[in-house]
Amino acid sequence: MTVESTAARKPRRSSKRTSAAKTPQTSEPQLVQLLTPEGERVEHPDFEIDLSPDELRGLYRDMVLTRRFDAEATALQRQGELGLWASLLGQEAAQIGSGRALRDDDYVFPTYREHGVAWCRGVDPTNLLGMFRGVNHGGWDPTTNNFHLYTIVIGSQTLHATGYAMGVAKDGADSAVVAYFGDGASSQGDVAEAFTFSAVYNAPVVFFCQNNQWAISEPTEKQMRVPLYQRAQGFGFPGVRVDGNDVLACLAVTRSALERARRGEGPTLVEAFTYRMGAHTTSDDPTKYRADEERAAWEAKDPILRLRTYLEKQDLADAAFFAALEEESETLGKRVREAVRAMPDPDRMAIFDHTYADGNPLVDEERAQFAAYQASFAEEGN
Amino acid sequence: MAAQKLSIAKALNESLRKALETDPKVLIMGEDVGKLGGVFRITDGLQKDFGEDRVIDTPLAESGIVGTAIGLALRGYRPIVEIQFDGFVFPAYDQIVTQLAKMHARALGKIKMPVVIRIPYGGGIGAVEHHSESPEALFAHVAGLKVVSPSNASDAYWMMQQAVQSDDPIIFFEPKRRYWDKGDLDTESIPLPLHKAVVARAGSDLTLAAYGPMVKVCLEAAAAAQEEGKSVEVLDLRSMSPIDFDAVQTSVEKTGRLVVVHEAPVFYGSGAEIAARITERCFYHLEAPVLRVGGYHAPYPPARLEDEYLPGLDRVLDAVDRSLAY
Numbered sequence: 048m049t050v051e052s053t054a055a056r057k058p059r060r061s062s063k064r065t066s067a068a069k070t071p072q073t074s075e076p077q078l079v080q081l082l083t084p085e086g087e088r089v090e091h092p093d094f095e096i097d098l099s100p101d102e103l104r105g106l107y108r109d110m111v112l113t114r115r116f117d118a119e120a121t122a123l124q125r126q127g128e129l130g131l132w133a134s135l136l137g138q139e140a141a142q143i144g145s146g147r148a149l150r151d152d153d154y155v156f157p158t159y160r161e162h163g164v165a166w167c168r169g170v171d172p173t174n175l176l177g178m179f180r181g182v183n184h185g186g187w188d189p190t191t192n193n194f195h196l197y198t199i200v201i202g203s204q205t206l207h208a209t210g211y212a213m214g215v216a217k218d219g220a221d222s223a224v225v226a227y228f229g230d231g232a233s234s235q236g237d238v239a240e241a242f243t244f245s246a247v248y249n250a251p252v253v254f255f256c257q258n259n260q261w262a263i264s265e266p267t268e269k270q271m272r273v274p275l276y277q278r279a280q281g282f283g284f285p286g287v288r289v290d291g292n293d294v295l296a297c298l299a300v301t302r303s304a305l306e307r308a309r310r311g312e313g314p315t316l317v318e319a320f321t322y323r324m325g326a327h328t329t330s331d332d333p334t335k336y337r338a339d340e341e342r343a344a345w346e347a348k349d350p351i352l353r354l355r356t357y358l359e360k361q362d363l364a365d366a367a368f369f370a371a372l373e374e375e376s377e378t379l380g381k382r383v384r385e386a387v388r389a390m391p392d393p394d395r396m397a398i399f400d401h402t403y404a405d406g407n408p409l410v411d412e413e414r415a416q417f418a419a420y421q422a423s424f425a426e427e428g429n
Numbered sequence: 430m431a432a433q434k435l436s437i438a439k440a441l442n443e444s445l446r447k448a449l450e451t452d453p454k455v456l457i458m459g460e461d462v463g464k465l466g467g468v469f470r471i472t473d474g475l476q477k478d479f480g481e482d483r484v485i486d487t488p489l490a491e492s493g494i495v496g497t498a499i500g501l502a503l504r505g506y507r508p509i510v511e512i513q514f515d516g517f518v519f520p521a522y523d524q525i526v527t528q529l530a531k532m533h534a535r536a537l538g539k540i541k542m543p544v545v546i547r548i549p550y551g552g553g554i555g556a557v558e559h560h561s562e563s564p565e566a567l568f569a570h571v572a573g574l575k576v577v578s579p580s581n582a583s584d585a586y587w588m589m590q591q592a593v594q595s596d597d598p599i600i601f602f603e604p605k606r607r608y609w610d611k612g613d614l615d616t617e618s619i620p621l622p623l624h625k626a627v628v629a630r631a632g633s634d635l636t637l638a639a640y641g642p643m644v645k646v647c648l649e650a651a652a653a654a655q656e657e658g659k660s661v662e663v664l665d666l667r668s669m670s671p672i673d674f675d676a677v678q679t680s681v682e683k684t685g686r687l688v689v690v691h692e693a694p695v696f697y698g699s700g701a702e703i704a705a706r707i708t709e710r711c712f713y714h715l716e717a718p719v720l721r722v723g724g725y726h727a728p729y730p731p732a733r734l735e736d737e738y739l740p741g742l743d744r745v746l747d748a749v750d751r752s753l754a755y
């Protein structure tokens with residue numbers, strides 16, 4: 048029997064069988080956890096952490112202020128002050144835990160949702176709002192805080208991070224690089240190429256995926272059939288899944304991955320298993336595709352509440368601390384609100400600024416024409 | 430269903446529904462096209478009615494979407510692919526340019542590539558970076574691809590029907606800021622051929638040629654010019670590759686003046702191609718050089734500046750005046 052005839056006689060598989068079923072593996076995570084949803088401290092053999100009360104309170108403060116900032120931005124969008132907002136609600140622990148693991152000389156490549164990481168890097172939160180208000184495409188100098196501009200094209204930045212890390216290694220420096228991306232992004236070719244390059248060149252990069260279960264309307268089953276962290280193995284570097292709502296575990300796991308990178312042992316994939324509690328962005332309507340009960344189940348794992356429970360149970364923070372933090376949150380909210388409202392529209396000539404570093408006669412010509420055209424209105428007005 | 434008033438978005442939705450109903454080989458593929466119905470709801474309700482095997486939520490991977498659509502087409506399917514926004518087509522650009530466009534020629538005509546790639550394009554909706562671009566010239570420049578853009582509900586419906594039936598790959602640019610504009614749709618009328626231009630408004634002093642989102646602006650400009658006693662003809666090109674140069678020529682021979690308007694940057698844009706061809710064809714009829722109005726040689730600006738960047742009524746009228754002043 049020839050190969051062709053076998054193929055021809057092979058029974059057709061019914062389309063039912065080929066269509067995707069829910070993959071149990073992705074919903075039963077093997078998580079690194081150091082703080083349970085009930086606020087109990089637990090140990091993990093590979094990842095231990097010992098934090099001072101001050102440090103613990105610091106993490107709590109970071110998460111609370113980040114959430115407050117995020118809520119303010121969402122409100123500002125609703126009030127028409129921002130064109131769009133991508134909320135991080137629910138992802139505070141993943142971002143603060145990983146962000147606080149960084150050293151100043153490490154370099155971060157974010158997506159468009161890493162407001163908490165930006166906070167840890169010392170980027171003024173009001174700087175993050177310019178692009179969502181529509182006055183700029185970035186709004187901060189990436190080299191000041193080693194925090195790159197937000198990247199909207201999904202997955203692109205993972206390659207930039209890898210290249211940057213290759214440069215770090217060439218320079219003989221011992222800093223590391225972190226690339227943030229989402230579960231949806233893991234489907235992009237760029238991300239696979241970043242994994243390949245980083246492995247081949249042993250680049251000191253940590254791939255930090257916030258698996259928030261959704262890529263707009265698509266659940267993770269539409270992106271992958273094996274748990275994401277396991278993918279790293281096929282590329283030749285370790286992958287670890289961490290409870291993304293556990294700030295201590297996120298800190299410990301990221302720290303360990305960064306140390307590995309610094310030691311010259313190459314990349315690590317960290318999958319922070321977490322949840323996007325709100326809409327994908329303010330333009331999105333999750334009621335079209337997501338069950339309310341799912342969110343409710345994740346609310347019980349809220350990263351902020353769980354640390355608060357721990358702090359209270361252990362007598363690590365008193366009422367005065369929480370009250371002061373509440374006040375600080377309000378001040379931050381007010382500052383952000385005022386800063387956004389006061390944010391001027393850019394000068395129209397800015398359209399032509401920075402198209403080229405070395406200039407270009409075509410841009411100069413168009414700039415001059417544009418200026419003359421604008422001036423003609425002023426003359427008419429007289 | 431005969432004559433009715435529909436938005437462009439709804440007309441596209443109806444057209445896709447009809448395509449799925451008519452031909453079991455038609456598939457819809459893309460990010461969020463299923464339950465959500467696409468971020469612009471163009472595929473709303475289609476997965477519910479035709480199932481996950483025909484309206485396919487794909488992984489978040491544009492190269493994958495187009496690459497697999499090519500394979501499905503090789504296997505006899507007719508995929509209609511949605512790219513979520515203009516700026517996100519580039520991960521798929523390699524597949525589109527190096528593979529999709531050339532497959533028919535490389536196979537000496539033995540295989541066909543009936544793939545439609547739908548791209549919501551253009552600005553004017555106050556979006557963030559990569560959500561407002563007009564990359565049509567990048568596709569029109571590639572032999573093997575056809576590039577079209579409807580400007581109204583009727584064309585949206587009929588041009589989609591024709592694109593799906595075409596055996597060539599069609600890049601179907603949807604003017605996203607016009608999605609909610611309503612117009613008449615007669616689903617029983619006989620449609621114009623896909624690549625024919627149409628006179629959207631007749632006039633005798635000057636021709637404005639546009640497509641997609643800019644047709645509306647040009648019609649408004651022509652109406653405003655009328656009040657000043659100028660008779661402006663508006664041509665809706667509908668297709669950027671091929672371009673119906675005969676229609677442009679006929680109009681320019683009548684009016685003697687041509688202004689091409691598009692959102693995309695003027696430099697190396699479709700206006701450049703039209704200006705060159707028409708100058709060659711109508712040299713002795715032209716009373717003025719062909720002028721172009723479009724975007725600048727600068728990245729698409731942040732939303733608060735897009736009104737300055739996009740050609741509006743004033744800039745079109747200014748070009749009309751400049752042309753008439755020759």
Ligand SMILES: Cc1ncc(C[n+]2csc(CCOP(=O)(O)OP(=O)(O)O)c2C)c(N)n1
Nearest residue numbers: 199200201229230231232261262263513517
């Ligand atoms: C290349 C590309 N395709 C499509 C989009 C549109 N888009 C923006 S965010 C998004 C979903 C991203 O999901 P994920 O990577 O899981 O990150 P999340 O937003 O959930 O954090 C999509 C499809 C895009 N920005 N870039």
